[in-house]
Amino acid sequence: METLKMVIDLFGPTIFVPVVVFILSICMKVQANKAFRGALMMGIGLTAFNIILGGLMGSLGPIVTEMVNSTGVNLPGIDIGWPAASIICYANYIGLFFIPFGLVFDLVLFMTKWTDTFHPTDIWNYYFFIFWAAIVQIVTGSFWMGVAAGMLLNLYLLLLSDWIAPAMECFYGYQGVVSTCYCSVNSVPFTILIKWILKKLKLDKITLNPEQIREKFGFWGEPVTMGLMIGLVVAIVAKWHNLGSLENWATILKTGIVTGAVMAIYPSVSGLFVKGLIPITQTLNARMRSGEMTRKNMYIAIDPAVFFGEESTLATGLILIPVFLAFAILLPGNIVLPLADLPALPFMVIGIVTVMEGNIFGSVIAGVLWLGIGQLMNSEVAPIFTEAAKSVDAIPASAGDALVTCLLVGHNPFGWIVYKAFAMPGAAKFMAIGALVLIYFVAYFAFQKNRKAWQLAAGANEEYFEEKEAIWKEAQNKKNA
Amino acid sequence: MVRLVVACGGGIFTTTMVSDQVKDIMKKAGIQCTVTPAKLTEIAGIADADLIIVTGKFGTKTNNVANTPIIIGMSLVTGVGSEKFAEELVQKVKEIEEAK
Numbered sequence: 001m002e003t004l005k006m007v008i009d010l011f012g013p014t015i016f017v018p019v020v021v022f023i024l025s026i027c028m029k030v031q032a033n034k035a036f037r038g039a040l041m042m043g044i045g046l047t048a049f050n051i052i053l054g055g056l057m058g059s060l061g062p063i064v065t066e067m068v069n070s071t072g073v074n075l076p077g078i079d080i081g082w083p084a085a086s087i088i089c090y091a092n093y094i095g096l097f098f099i100p101f102g103l104v105f106d107l108v109l110f111m112t113k114w115t116d117t118f119h120p121t122d123i124w125n126y127y128f129f130i131f132w133a134a135i136v137q138i139v140t141g142s143f144w145m146g147v148a149a150g151m152l153l154n155l156y157l158l159l160l161s162d163w164i165a166p167a168m169e170c171f172y173g174y175q176g177v178v179s180t181c182y183c184s185v186n187s188v189p190f191t192i193l194i195k196w197i198l199k200k201l202k203l204d205k206i207t208l209n210p211e212q213i214r215e216k217f218g219f220w221g222e223p224v225t226m227g228l229m230i231g232l233v234v235a236i237v238a239k240w241h242n243l244g245s246l247e248n249w250a251t252i253l254k255t256g257i258v259t260g261a262v263m264a265i266y267p268s269v270s271g272l273f274v275k276g277l278i279p280i281t282q283t284l285n286a287r288m289r290s291g292e293m294t295r296k297n298m299y300i301a302i303d304p305a306v307f308f309g310e311e312s313t314l315a316t317g318l319i320l321i322p323v324f325l326a327f328a329i330l331l332p333g334n335i336v337l338p339l340a341d342l343p344a345l346p347f348m349v350i351g352i353v354t355v356m357e358g359n360i361f362g363s364v365i366a367g368v369l370w371l372g373i374g375q376l377m378n379s380e381v382a383p384i385f386t387e388a389a390k391s392v393d394a395i396p397a398s399a400g401d402a403l404v405t406c407l408l409v410g411h412n413p414f415g416w417i418v419y420k421a422f423a424m425p426g427a428a429k430f431m432a433i434g435a436l437v438l439i440y441f442v443a444y445f446a447f448q449k450n451r452k453a454w455q456l457a458a459g460a461n462e463e464y465f466e467e468k469e470a471i472w473k474e475a476q477n478k479k480n481a
Numbered sequence: 482m483v484r485l486v487v488a489c490g491g492g493i494f495t496t497t498m499v500s501d502q503v504k505d506i507m508k509k510a511g512i513q514c515t516v517t518p519a520k521l522t523e524i525a526g527i528a529d530a531d532l533i534i535v536t537g538k539f540g541t542k543t544n545n546v547a548n549t550p551i552i553i554g555m556s557l558v559t560g561v562g563s564e565k566f567a568e569e570l571v572q573k574v575k576e577i578e579e580a581k
Contacts, residue, residue, distance in 0.1 A: 221522030306537025308490025
């Protein structure tokens with residue numbers, strides 16, 4: 001064990017992540033040359049990413065530190081965005097471990113019909129709960145505690161996916177697929193509550209026009225513009241005490257350019273990194289699709305990017321971007337400066353819009369409240385996640401006291417509550433963890449018993465169930481004939 | 482040279498997935514092209530493309546500055562109907578090539 005750890009440390013994540021992914025790909029029967037190419041690109045993406053994040057943190061880190069020290073604007077936590085957070089998660093031991101382990105765990109859950117969602121096709125988004133597993137590992141100092149936390153979160157996630165899948169199919173119109181990305185589905189119970197309240201207040205009939213919103217707010221969704229603007233504003237605030245100095249203006253403009261540049265380069269680097277996981281996803285996807293329909297309820301996990309562009313989703317997400325920025329400044333207790341994930345906000349409203357059945361007004365109300373809660377959680381975990389990032393050398397020393405976190409990934413009440421339970425001292429810890437496990441089982445069996453009612457509450461419609469019943473009967477008849 | 486753009490929500494996962502397949506399809510059809518990744522929120526401002534392929538649902542009445550046609554390539558993500566899509570794509574790209 002010690003030797004293994006030493007070897008892993010010596011070679012580092014840029015070597016080990018591709019090796020593990022390559023072996024896993026071969027086990028999943030991906031063609032060897034595709035698997036090799038994918039894995040190689042993953043290592044290259046990881047290396048390139050370290051350089052880019054180093055550039056961002058080296059430039060923005062000192063500025064943010066200066067802003068906090070000289071003006072009292074307390075936003076030392078930089079939102080480095082999900083592309084960066086994912087890479088940090090997978091570069092940590094626990095993330096590396098979870099790629100094969102989570103895949104096997106999910107296969108077992110699906111094969112035993114414990115869940116109807118086939119999760120491994122969305123293996124790329126495992127980092128949404130690995131993030132919290134890493135947080136637990138750091139606060140408890142135990143790798144296996146982290147793994148246990150990750151498994152518990154995986155179970156909660158699949159329950160949410162099974163719950164929302166019919167509603168997603170009804171609203172987005174894609175058959176048999178569901179998002180298993182935490183940020184897209186963790187809002188389901190909360191939104192059902194808000195939807196009920198809005199109905200009681202008779203506010204559920206207000207409609208907004210998505211096209212107009214997109215025209216007015218479209219500008220907020222352009223990553224490079226946002227990066228440039230936020231970089232400039234933060235730097236101006238930091239240098240506020242002496243704006244007469246030419247040197248300071250040089251720093252201000254350079255900071256703006258660097259943040260804009262990072263936003264522009266992120267996708268291509270992250271695009272290299274994901275190449276390692278795409279062959280696994282595609283192979284599993286093809287195998288799932290080619291199999292005969294042997295189950296009445298079956299949802300294949302898919303990346304939420306395919307839901308992002310739906311009109312109401314995009315419109316709601318765009319409206320929330322300026323709201324989020326305002327939160328960062330006005331919300332007491334918040335220490336996170338939104339940056340890289342701002343243009344990604346539509347990902348976070350996918351579940352909300354689904355439950356609201358596309359009603360933008362309702363979605364914005366639910367979204368505002370939901371984002372407020374998340375900001376506070378993110379503020380709490382930022383220092384711990386910074387440690388995780390530092391342990392894989394993702395943050396250069398020049399970043400100073402700046403912290404890092406990710407809006408999308410750190411915004412997760414399920415993750416937060418699991419982390420809180422695991423962080424408790426002594427015997428209280430095991431009681432809290434036990435309680436969370438118990439809640440899961442109670443919710444699971446309540447869901448299995450009242451499936452249809454729960455799924456209707458999440459936004460599915462009666463026609464869906466009738467249609468499903470008809471298709472299933474036909475398939476059964478065919479099988480018997 | 483036909484200029485294609487592939488876009489999805491984050492410009493990363495499904496974009497890379499679809500881009501690689503589009504490149505393969507074009508190579509098999511013997512068509513020279515460039516494939517550039519993008520985010521859906523950037524589509525409105527893309528002025529230098531001949532065809533935009535989105536990986537999932539996208540509002541149909543998008544005001545792209547250059548009125549570039551947009552098609553949905555979801556079948557390359559799920560694998561359902563990908564062959565039919567490939568044929569349609571080749572057809573469309575050939576039309577664009579001829580019109581140039």
